Amino acid sequence: MSLVFDIALVAGLIALALHVVVTRDGRGAILGFIAFGLLLGIGWARLASVDVALTEAAIGGGLTGMLLLRAHAHLGREIAPEAMARGEPRRWLAPAIASGLVALALGAVVLAFPRPAPSLAPQAVAALETTGLGNPVTAVLLAYRAIDTLLEKIVLILALVGVWSLSRDAAWGGASQLRPAVIPEPLVFLARVLPPFGVLIAVYQVWVGADLPGGTFQAGTILAAMALLVMLAGLRPAPPTQARALRAMLAGGPALFVLVGFLGVAVAQGFLSYPEAIAKPLIVGIEAALTLSIAGTLALLVAGPPDKAPAS
Amino acid sequence: MTPAYAATPGGLLLVLAVMLPAAAALVMLVLGPRHTRVVALIALALGVVVALATGLQLVRSQAALIYVLGNWQPPLGVALRADGLSVMMLAVTAVVMAATGLFARELFGLDLATADGRLATSFWILLMGLWSGLNLVFVSQDLFNLYVALELLTFAAVPLVCLDGRGETMAAALRYLMFALLGSMLYLLGAGLLYGAYGTLDIRLIASASHHGPAMAIALALMIPGLLAKAALFPLHLWLPPAHAGAPAAASAVLSALVIKAPVFLILRLVADIAPPGSAAVAGQVLAVLGAASILFCSVMALRQERLKLMIAYSTVAQIGYLFIVFPLAGVGDGTTPWGTIAWTGGALQLTSHALAKAAMFMAAGIVAEAVGHDRIRDLGGFGRVLPLTATTFGLAGLSLMGIPPSGGFIAKCLLLTAAAIGGHLWLALTILAGGLLAGGYVFRVMDRALATPAQRLALQRPIPLRLEIIPLVLAVLAVALGFLPLAPFGLLQIGRPDIALAVLP
Numbered sequence: 001m002s003l004v005f006d007i008a009l010v011a012g013l014i015a016l017a018l019h020v021v022v023t024r025d026g027r028g029a030i031l032g033f034i035a036f037g038l039l040l041g042i043g044w045a046r047l048a049s050v051d052v053a054l055t056e057a058a059i060g061g062g063l064t065g066m067l068l069l070r071a072h073a074h075l076g077r078e079i080a081p082e083a084m085a086r087g088e089p090r091r092w093l094a095p096a097i098a099s100g101l102v103a104l105a106l107g108a109v110v111l112a113f114p115r116p117a118p119s120l121a122p123q124a125v126a127a128l129e130t131t132g133l134g135n136p137v138t139a140v141l142l143a144y145r146a147i148d149t150l151l152e153k154i155v156l157i158l159a160l161v162g163v164w165s166l167s168r169d170a171a172w173g174g175a176s177q178l179r180p181a182v183i184p185e186p187l188v189f190l191a192r193v194l195p196p197f198g199v200l201i202a203v204y205q206v207w208v209g210a211d212l213p214g215g216t217f218q219a220g221t222i223l224a225a226m227a228l229l230v231m232l233a234g235l236r237p238a239p240p241t242q243a244r245a246l247r248a249m250l251a252g253g254p255a256l257f258v259l260v261g262f263l264g265v266a267v268a269q270g271f272l273s274y275p276e277a278i279a280k281p282l283i284v285g286i287e288a289a290l291t292l293s294i295a296g297t298l299a300l301l302v303a304g305p306p307d308k309a310p311a312s
Numbered sequence: 313m314t315p316a317y318a319a320t321p322g323g324l325l326l327v328l329a330v331m332l333p334a335a336a337a338l339v340m341l342v343l344g345p346r347h348t349r350v351v352a353l354i355a356l357a358l359g360v361v362v363a364l365a366t367g368l369q370l371v372r373s374q375a376a377l378i379y380v381l382g383n384w385q386p387p388l389g390v391a392l393r394a395d396g397l398s399v400m401m402l403a404v405t406a407v408v409m410a411a412t413g414l415f416a417r418e419l420f421g422l423d424l425a426t427a428d429g430r431l432a433t434s435f436w437i438l439l440m441g442l443w444s445g446l447n448l449v450f451v452s453q454d455l456f457n458l459y460v461a462l463e464l465l466t467f468a469a470v471p472l473v474c475l476d477g478r479g480e481t482m483a484a485a486l487r488y489l490m491f492a493l494l495g496s497m498l499y500l501l502g503a504g505l506l507y508g509a510y511g512t513l514d515i516r517l518i519a520s521a522s523h524h525g526p527a528m529a530i531a532l533a534l535m536i537p538g539l540l541a542k543a544a545l546f547p548l549h550l551w552l553p554p555a556h557a558g559a560p561a562a563a564s565a566v567l568s569a570l571v572i573k574a575p576v577f578l579i580l581r582l583v584a585d586i587a588p589p590g591s592a593a594v595a596g597q598v599l600a601v602l603g604a605a606s607i608l609f610c611s612v613m614a615l616r617q618e619r620l621k622l623m624i625a626y627s628t629v630a631q632i633g634y635l636f637i638v639f640p641l642a643g644v645g646d647g648t649t650p651w652g653t654i655a656w657t658g659g660a661l662q663l664t665s666h667a668l669a670k671a672a673m674f675m676a677a678g679i680v681a682e683a684v685g686h687d688r689i690r691d692l693g694g695f696g697r698v699l700p701l702t703a704t705t706f707g708l709a710g711l712s713l714m715g716i717p718p719s720g721g722f723i724a725k726c727l728l729l730t731a732a733a734i735g736g737h738l739w740l741a742l743t744i745l746a747g748g749l750l751a752g753g754y755v756f757r758v759m760d761r762a763l764a765t766p767a768q769r770l771a772l773q774r775p776i777p778l779r780l781e782i783i784p785l786v787l788a789v790l791a792v793a794l795g796f797l798p799l800a801p802f803g804l805l806q807i808g809r810p811d812i813a814l815a816v817l818p
Binding site: 102105106108109110112113114117118119120123124127143144145146147148151152154155157158159161162163164165166167168169172173242244247248250251254255258261262264265268269270271272273274 | 319324327330331334335337338339341342344345379380381382383384387388389390426429430431434437438441444448456457460461463464467468470471474475477482501505508509510511512525526527530531533534
């Protein structure tokens with residue numbers, strides 16, 4: 001039975017991917033892409049990678065889809081569809097051949113992998129007790145390979161600074177205009193009803209992330225989606241990007257991470273090492289601060305460069 | 313089980329080299345535009361001290377510096393390691409960064425109305441991001457951690473390209489982003505394959521595996537082209553000239569002098585440290601052919617440019633080509649130790665002297681554009697009379713690019729040429745000579761305009777303070793002074809090589 005389900009899943013993924021590539025309708029392609037992300041999330045869940053599944057669904061399906069839809073709306077009718085989609089063979093032939101070759105090579109290598117595949121999973125589980133955590137994925141992200149997680153947050157901040165730098169000089173430091181001209185009534189309703197639940201789910205995700213699948217990135221994405229919903233429905237305006245409190249929230253997560261990292265030099269076994277007795281509270285604290293930072297960064301990334309001049 | 317890595321004294325310096333600029337970027341975000349420049353200058357000063365201390369520690373211990381992050385041994389954790397080559401890169405980066413910082417402070421200071429504005433503030437934060445990413449590329453031992461370093465570089469470098477907000481620079485930045493993301497994706501695919509095959513991402517542990525299957529060859533075939541797209545080697549260089557020419561002068565200097573060296577450094581590590589000898593030899597040959605094509609094709613393109621900054625940008629692609637012809641010259645992959653050869657030293661010297669000379673040249677071009685209001689080479693007649701120091705800077709940096717004695721570029725190209733002659737690589741020797749001649753052509757074209765006597769004296773749109781002109785001049789003098797350096801310090805390059813797990817254990 002599960003084999004039938006898996007085959008249907010794979011067929012659906014390939015069909016959706018093809019649809020996204022060949023369709024001439026931009027909006028249709030984006031919707032296809034969102035569906036692809038959600039389906040891929042189910043695929044990861046089938047591979048027992050629930051953490052990856054949650055992230056894929058939230059980022060690949062949700063946030064990226066929203067970003068693409070907004071970009072598509074901005075483009076409007078400036079680009080005629082036929083100009084984009086008129087398929088001259090020389091334009092798609094080379095990429096198609098290159099992608100095909102890469103896919104074949106990947107397939108060949110994956111089939112030739114040693115069996116059983118070498119894996120760090122047993123080691124990751126064996127070392128869990130010194131961190132006080134129950135979820136090895138969280139241990140990888142916040143202990144064994146904490147440096148990657150920390151620097152990825154800096155990458156997010158750099159991306160946000162980059163997006164802000166695209167604004168006009170006069171609007172720099174101001175806010176983004178997210179509110180559309182016409183707000184559909186159901187959107188307002190959703191924006192009033194959903195956020196409390198979203199916040200609850202996010203808090204739950206951070207809390208269980210220490211021991212079960214879930215964690216900062218998923219929780220941050222949900223919070224970002226709630227914030228965007230509220231701003232899109234016009235219930236609250238987007239905050240001005242020069243606001244001190246906002247910037248403190250954005251930098252807070254990674255800054256706390258860096259501080260705890262250097263604390264490890266003084267009282268534990270080096271940079272990004274936690275004293276064993278308080279490892280878990282420290283990690284959960286970092287996760288909570290990171291969640292807020294990620295939520296703010298992702299929401300503002302989707303909101304785009306400020307286009308309203310700051311008040312002062 | 314004996315640990316793969318043993319931390320050495322001074323290992324924490326490597327952490328500081330990466331985290332100091334990153335932390336500075338966070339502080340800038342919180343404190344806001346009015347304090348950004350001060351924070352940047354403090355971070356630059358501290359960063360230079362860290363690089364200096366790292367160099368001293370290396371010389372004192374005569375062994376590579378190692379740090380194990382969080383005390384989690386690889387393969388589970390991530391190790392940092394700096395050998396002689398890495399420390400040289402850290403030092404060059406610190407010098408160019410410090411000069412760029414001082415230059416940017418003066419340049420943005422020219423116009424008080426915008427000194428705390430969008431362009432300047434974004435520039436400082438992104439510069440810190442770049443520095444953190446560069447240092448991480450030079451010291452990380454972990455393939456995924458290196459991917460994060462590449463992402464730091466991409467997301468800091470791309471916005472720098474379009475900081476001045478003109479439509480054409482936006483297009484250039486977008487194209488750069490596409491190439492860079494394609495490169496990141498291919499690199500990540502390769503890293504994933506290596507993890508699947510070896511169960512580790514640590515460079516040393518992968519290299520010490522006894523058996524290499526097809527996964528290694530395929531992974532290298534994905535990762536190296538991906539990195540080439542970021543390094544802008546011919547024929548993947550299309551994004552570079554408009555991007556580097558369109559960026560503000562201070563940004564062009566770091567982009568051209570340092571940022572494209574990061575993927576080159578990673579290719580070097582993949583080919584020389586990970587690849588089994590057979591694959592390394594093949595990769596080295598292919599890279600040398602592309603490098604030679606880069607030298608010839610892009611030197612000719614540089615000769616044909618109308619705009620000064622575009623000319624310098626094409627020259628970058630040509631000069632990067634020299635770094636790739638080192639592979640067969642140093643005998644990478646033929647079973648000998650490449651890091652003892654004169655070609656290896658020549659390559660390292662080329663990397664250093666190009667970084668200094670190119671940063672100086674882009675800053676000089678920025679001064680010309682600021683003073684004259686444009687950078688059309690044809691209409692620059694007599695700029696040497698109104699900006700004598702800047703013209704001198706351009707000439708000195710040009711000496712190093714051409715490979716004329718006395719200069720660092722001369723020694724570098726001389727060593728490479730000798731290696732080519734000894735090794736019987738006639739076509740590479742001819743390429744080096746032709747590249748030098750072509751570089752002479754494009755540098756003299758500008759110097760000819762600098763020394764021309766136009767009927768009407770070139771009008772300066774705004775006065776240029778002396779301090780602004782001095783900074784690139786110092787860099788250009790350093791590039792020339794490398795030629796006077798006895799080659800003995802380049803014995804440093806052999807410290808910590810080869811990277812064998814057991815060699816460092818007590």
